[in-house]
Amino acid sequence: MDKFWKVLTYEYKRHVLRKRFIFAILSVPFFVAVILAVSIIAAIAQTNTSPIGYVDQSGMLARPVTPRSSDDFFSRPVEIRAYPDEDSARAALNAKQIQAYYVLPQNYLQTGNGRLVSYKEPDNGTQRQFTEFLRANLLAGQPASVVNRISAGNNLVIQSADGSRQMSSEDWFNILIPIFAGILFLTVIFTSGGYLMGAVVEEKENRTMEIIITSVSPDQLMAAKILGNLSVGLTQMAIWVIFLSLAYVIGRSIFPWMERISIGGDFILLMVLALLPAFVMVAGLMATIGAMVTETREAQQLSGLFTLPIVIPYWFTYPIMTNPNGPLALGLSYFPLTAPVTLTLRAAFTQIPILQMGLNIGLLFLCAAGAVWLAARTFRLGMLSYGKRLTWRQVFARGI
Amino acid sequence: MATVEIENITKSFGTQRAVDGVSFEVEKGEIFGLLGPNGAGKTTTIRILLDIFKPDSGRVAILGGPMTEAKKDYIGYLPEERGLYQDITLDRCLTYLASLKGLAPAEAHRRINAYLEQFDLASSRNKKLKELSKGMQQKAQLIVTLVHEPDLVIIDEPFSALDPVNTQMVKDLLREQRSRGVTIVMCTHQMHQVEELCDRLVLINQGKTVLYGRLEDIQRQYSGKDILVKADRDLQTLAGIARVQPHNGSQRLTLAAGTSPQDILRSLVNLNVAVEQFEIAVPTLDEIFIQVVQGKQGSDNG
Numbered sequence: 225m226d227k228f229w230k231v232l233t234y235e236y237k238r239h240v241l242r243k244r245f246i247f248a249i250l251s252v253p254f255f256v257a258v259i260l261a262v263s264i265i266a267a268i269a270q271t272n273t274s275p276i277g278y279v280d281q282s283g284m285l286a287r288p289v290t291p292r293s294s295d296d297f298f299s300r301p302v303e304i305r306a307y308p309d310e311d312s313a314r315a316a317l318n319a320k321q322i323q324a325y326y327v328l329p330q331n332y333l334q335t336g337n338g339r340l341v342s343y344k345e346p347d348n349g350t351q352r353q354f355t356e357f358l359r360a361n362l363l364a365g366q367p368a369s370v371v372n373r374i375s376a377g378n379n380l381v382i383q384s385a386d387g388s389r390q391m392s393s394e395d396w397f398n399i400l401i402p403i404f405a406g407i408l409f410l411t412v413i414f415t416s417g418g419y420l421m422g423a424v425v426e427e428k429e430n431r432t433m434e435i436i437i438t439s440v441s442p443d444q445l446m447a448a449k450i451l452g453n454l455s456v457g458l459t460q461m462a463i464w465v466i467f468l469s470l471a472y473v474i475g476r477s478i479f480p481w482m483e484r485i486s487i488g489g490d491f492i493l494l495m496v497l498a499l500l501p502a503f504v505m506v507a508g509l510m511a512t513i514g515a516m517v518t519e520t521r522e523a524q525q526l527s528g529l530f531t532l533p534i535v536i537p538y539w540f541t542y543p544i545m546t547n548p549n550g551p552l553a554l555g556l557s558y559f560p561l562t563a564p565v566t567l568t569l570r571a572a573f574t575q576i577p578i579l580q581m582g583l584n585i586g587l588l589f590l591c592a593a594g595a596v597w598l599a600a601r602t603f604r605l606g607m608l609s610y611g612k613r614l615t616w617r618q619v620f621a622r623g624i
Numbered sequence: 625m626a627t628v629e630i631e632n633i634t635k636s637f638g639t640q641r642a643v644d645g646v647s648f649e650v651e652k653g654e655i656f657g658l659l660g661p662n663g664a665g666k667t668t669t670i671r672i673l674l675d676i677f678k679p680d681s682g683r684v685a686i687l688g689g690p691m692t693e694a695k696k697d698y699i700g701y702l703p704e705e706r707g708l709y710q711d712i713t714l715d716r717c718l719t720y721l722a723s724l725k726g727l728a729p730a731e732a733h734r735r736i737n738a739y740l741e742q743f744d745l746a747s748s749r750n751k752k753l754k755e756l757s758k759g760m761q762q763k764a765q766l767i768v769t770l771v772h773e774p775d776l777v778i779i780d781e782p783f784s785a786l787d788p789v790n791t792q793m794v795k796d797l798l799r800e801q802r803s804r805g806v807t808i809v810m811c812t813h814q815m816h817q818v819e820e821l822c823d824r825l826v827l828i829n830q831g832k833t834v835l836y837g838r839l840e841d842i843q844r845q846y847s848g849k850d851i852l853v854k855a856d857r858d859l860q861t862l863a864g865i866a867r868v869q870p871h872n873g874s875q876r877l878t879l880a881a882g883t884s885p886q887d888i889l890r891s892l893v894n895l896n897v898a899v900e901q902f903e904i905a906v907p908t909l910d911e912i913f914i915q916v917v918q919g920k921q922g923s924d925n926g
Contacts, residue, residue, distance in 0.1 A: 230723050238712070431707025435768060438674050438701045439724035441693055604676070 227440045228448045235452025239419055240459055249460050253467035268300070271347055275303035276354060277313045277325035282332035284361060291360035302350050304357055310341075317341065326354060401487055402572040403541070406565050408464065409499050414531060416457030416503075417510040420449060421523050424514030424599075428606055437604070446600040450507040457503065494571050497585050501592040502564035506530070508595025515599065515606040516614040533561040537569055548574035557584050560591040625688060627652045627776055627807040628673065633682030635668055642668040643679070644831035650824075655798060655808045657818040657825030657839075661917050665831040666811050667704060670778055673809075674701060687776060697726040700774035704781055704811070706765055710754040714745065714764055717753055718771065725772035732771065739767040743793075758785045766794065770801070777801060780811040795821060815909035827916060834916050843906045846915065851877050851885050854901035855892065862891060874901055 239245050278285070285306065305322060307313035313325040324342030332338060340346075356375075363371045427433040436445060476482045513526045537544065537556050544553045548570040556566040557576075563584050570576055602619050628650035635643040643665040650656040660666045671677045673684060675691035687695050709717050715736070722732035740746040743763040748756055756764065762785045769777060782798070783791045798808055798821060812818060818825060819839065827835035835842055853859060854874040862868075864883030869876045877888065885904060892899055907915075 226726075227724055230720070234720050426709075427707075430710050431703070431705040432709055433707075434676070434703040434705060435701065435707070435721065436724065437676060438699065439696055439721070444693075 228444050231436075231440060231445055231448035232452040232455070235423065235449050236455050236459075238423075239416075239453070239456045245456075249463050253464065253471075256467075257471075271300050271349060272323050273300050273302055274323040275305050275321070276346060276350060277305045277307050277316055277322040278354070279307050279310050279313050279325060279327045281330045282328045284328065284333060288357075289360055289364050291356045300349070302353050304354060314341070317343070323350070399572045401485070402491060402568045405487075405491075405495060406538075406568040408461065409495070409503075409568075410534065410565070412457040412461045413499075413503050413506050413534075415460060416453045417506045417527075418524075419456060420453040420507050421510040421514040421527060422520060423449060423453070424511050424603065425517065425520050425523050428515065428518065429520075433603070433606070442600045442604045443597075446508075446511060446596055446603055450504060450511060450596060450599070453507055454503055491568075491571055494567060494576075494581070497581075498564050498567045498588060501585070501588040502534075502560075504592035505560060505588065505595045506534070508592065508597075508599045511599035512595065512602045512619070515602040516619065518613055522613070530561055533559075534565060537562050537565040541569060544569050545573055554580075558587065560588055563588055625652075626650060626685075627687060628656075628809065629683070629685040630669070630673065631683040633669070633672055633679040633684060635665075635672060635677060635679050641831055643672065643828075645682075646826075646828060646831070646833050647682075648826040648833065648836055650807055650809055652807050653802060653805045654823040655802055655810060655821050657822035658809055658811045658828070659813075659815075659818065659825055659835075659913065660828035664828045666828055667780070669828065670780065670809075670811065674699070674778070697772060698775045700769040700772065700777040700779075702765055702769040702777075702779040702782060706762065708753050708761060708764060708768070711752060713750050713752055714740075714756065715749040718764065718767055721768045722771045725774075727772050735771050735773075736767065739771060743767060759787060759790060762786055763790065766797075770797070774806065776807045776809070778809045778811075781813070782810065783812065783814060783817060815913055819909050827913065829917050835912070839909075842912065843909070846907045846912045847904055849879055850905035851879065851888060852901060852903050852905045853877060853888075853892070853899065856898040859897075862888065862895075864888060864891070871905075876905060 280286070288306065305316075307316065307325065310325075310327060313322070313327075316322045317325060323344070324340060324346045327339040327341065329335075329337065329339070340351075359375065360371075363374060427436065440448075472482060472485065509530050510527055513523050517523045517526060540552060540556070543550070544556075544566065547553060553566060553570055556562040557570065557580070567576065567581070567584060598619070602614065605614055605618060626649040628648075630649070631647050632645050633643055633647070634641065634645055646665065646669055648656075658666055658669065668677065672679045673686060675684075684690070687698060708721075712720075718736045718740075719729070719732055722736060723729065727735070737746075740749055743766070745760060745763060745767075748760060753761060753764070766782070769779060779798075782794055786794060795817070798810075801808060810818070810822065822839055824838050825835070825842070826833055837845075852871060852874045858868075859865065859875050859877060860868050862877070864880050864887055865877050866880040867878040869878075879885070879888065889902060892902070
C-alpha cells in the first residue's frame with residue numbers, strides 16, 4: 225500500500241508541480257476573465273450617454289417624475305430632456321445636443337403609440353431607460369405595491385406533471401448548468417486521461433516500465449497511476465470551481481440575476497456518482513491504449529475510439545431535452561461510454577428513477593473496474609513487445 | 625538452499641515456444657552467467673524468474689519460494705532495455721525508484737549520495753536524465769539496481785555503453801557484491817567477462833539448456849584434443865600429431881586419434897626437446913559458445 229501511495233504521489237506531483245500545468249490551469253480562468261472584461265468594457269464604451277429628448281403632445285408628462293435608477297450594470301444613466309415642440313427637439317438633434325427624441329402624440333394615452341426620431345437608433349439600454357421613465361409617469365400616483373408589481377412583470381413557471389421539475393422565465397439559465405458542468409468535467413477527464421496515456425506510453429518508450437514492474441505489482445501500479453492522474457484532474461476542476469465561485473460572488477453584486485443561480489444537492493450527488501467511475505473508466509481505457517501502442521501520436525489517434533462516444537450525447541441534446549425518458553435517452557444511459565453525459569443532460573429535464581439511476585451507475589462502476597483490470601493486463605503484456613504494437617487479439621488472448 | 629531454483633520451465637507465445645524445459649539453480653553468493661545467442665529465451669527466462677510472466681509449466685523458486693511483492697525489495701534488476709525517466713533530474717529519479725524498493729527517504733538520500741560520488745555523477749545530480757551521456761545513464765541505472773542493497777541482483781549486459789575505466793569499476797563492484805554474499809545472475813554476450821567473473825553458467829539455445837555447470841568443468845569438458853607447447857624447435861614431425869598451428873609464440877598441437885597428452889610429453893622428453901611451456905589447451909568460452917550453438921544449428925539443419 226505504501227508503494228501505491230508513492231506511485232500516486234509521484235504521478236500527481238510530476239504534473240501539478242510543473243510550470244506548464246500551473247500555467248495551463250490558470251490560463252483558462254485568466255482568459256475567461258480577460259474575455260469578460262473586454263466584453264464589459266466594449267459594451268460600456270459603445271453605450272451612448274448623450275441625452276435623449278421628448279416632445280409631449282399628450283400632456284401626460286406635464287409634471288414628470290423620475291424613476292428610481294436601474295440596477296442593470298450596463299445601463300448608464302442618460303439625461304432625459306423635455307422640448308416644447310418638435311422643431312426645437314429637431315434643432316437639438318441636429319446640433320448633436322441629444323442623440324434622439326421621442327414624440328408622444330395627443331392620443332398617446334389611448335393608443336400607446338409614440339415616435340422615435342434619430343440619425344442612429346439608440347442602444348437598448350437607452351431605450352429601456354425612456355420606457356421606464358414613461359412607465360413611472362403612467363403609474364404616478366398609484367400605490368407602491370401596484371407600481372412594483374407592474375414593474376416586475378410576469379414570471380411563468382412551467383412545472384412537470386409529477387411536480388419534480390420546474391422552470392421559469394427567471395431561472396431558465398439553471399438548465400444550462402448541467403450542460404456546462406458536463407462539459408467542464410469532460411474537459412478534465414480528457415486532460416488528465418491524456419496525461420495518464422502519455423505517462424504510460426512514456427514509460428514504454430523510455431523503457432522504465434520493466435524496472436517499475438519489478439518493484440510494484442502491475443495492478444497496484446495501474447491503480448496508483450489512474451488515481452494519481454484522477455487527482456490531477458480533480459485539482460484542475462477544484463481550481464476552476466473556486467474561480468467560478470469567486471466569479472459568482474463578484475458577479476452577483478454586479479448582475480442581480482446571478483442571485484437566482486442554484487445547483488441542487490441531488491444533481492451534485494449524481495455528478496459525483498456518475499462522473500467519478502466514468503473518469504476511472506476513461507483513464508483505464510486511456511492507459512490501455514497507452515500500453516498497447518509505442519508512440520504518443522498513435523495513442524492519441526486510437527483514443528478517439530472512446531472519446532468520440534463520450535461526447536455523442538451532446539449531438540442529441542435536443543431529442544434528449546424533448547424526451548428525456550425516451551428510448552434514445554434510455555439507451556444512451558445504459559451504454560457506459562455515453563452514460564455520463566446522458567445522465568447529466570437528463571437530470572436537467574427530468575427526475576431519473578432511482579432504480580434506473582442505480583443500474584446505470586452500477587454499470588459504470590463495473591466498467592471502471594474492468595477498464596483498470598484491462599489496463600493492468602495490457603501493461604503487463606506491453607512489456608513483451610518493445611517497439612511493437614499490441615493487437616486487441618493479444619490483449620484478450622488467454623495464457624499470459 | 626539455492627537462491628534461485630528453476631525447474632523445467634516452459635513458455636510459449638502463440639505457436640512460438642520461447643523457453644522449453646530450462647532448469648538451473650543459482651547458489652547464494654555466486655556470480656552466475658546466463659548465456660545464449662539472440663532470441664535464445666534468456667530474457668523470457670528472466671521475466672519468468674521475476675514473475676513478470678507466468679510459466680506454462682515448471683517451477684520457479686526465488687529467495688526460498690515463489691515470488692511475492694515483499695521479495696521485490698530484495699531483488700535488483702538491470703534490464704536489457706535500459707531506461708529512466710528522461711524529463712526529471714537524476715536525483716529525483718534515483719530517489720523515486722529507491723523509494724519503490726522500500727528505502728526511507730533519508731536512507732535513500734545517503735546511499736544515493738555515496739553512489740553518485742563513487743560513480744563520479746555527483747555534479748550531474750540536478751541535471752535531467754536526457755542531458756546525460758549514455759554511459760552516465762548506464763551508471764545511473766546501476767545505482768538503481770544496487771541502491772537498496774539487494775540479496776539477488778539480475779543484470780542484463782552490465783558493461784554495454786561503458787568505457788574500459790567504468791567497465792573495470794563495475795567489475796570491481798560486482799566482485800565486491802559477491803564478497804558481501806550477494807547472488808548475481810549476469811546475462812551477457814561478452815564471454816571474456818563471463819570467464820573473468822562467473823563461477824558457474826548456463827547456456828540456453830533455442831529455448832533449451834545446452835550447457836550448465838562450473839566454468840572450469842565446462843572448459844575441461846570441451847578441451848582434451850589440443851595442447852600448447854613452447855619448445856626450441858618445430859614439432860611438425862612429432863608422432864601422433866594431426867595438426868600444428870602457431871599460437872601466441874607457442875605451438876598448438878592437435879592430437880591424432882589414440883594419442884594422449886602424456887604420449888606427447890614422453891616423446892618430447894625422449895627427443896631431448898627443451899620445453900618452456902606444456903599445457904592442455906583450454907578452449908575459450910567464445911569457442912565453446914560458437915561450437916555449441918553452431919553444432920546445434922548444424923544438427924538441426926542436418
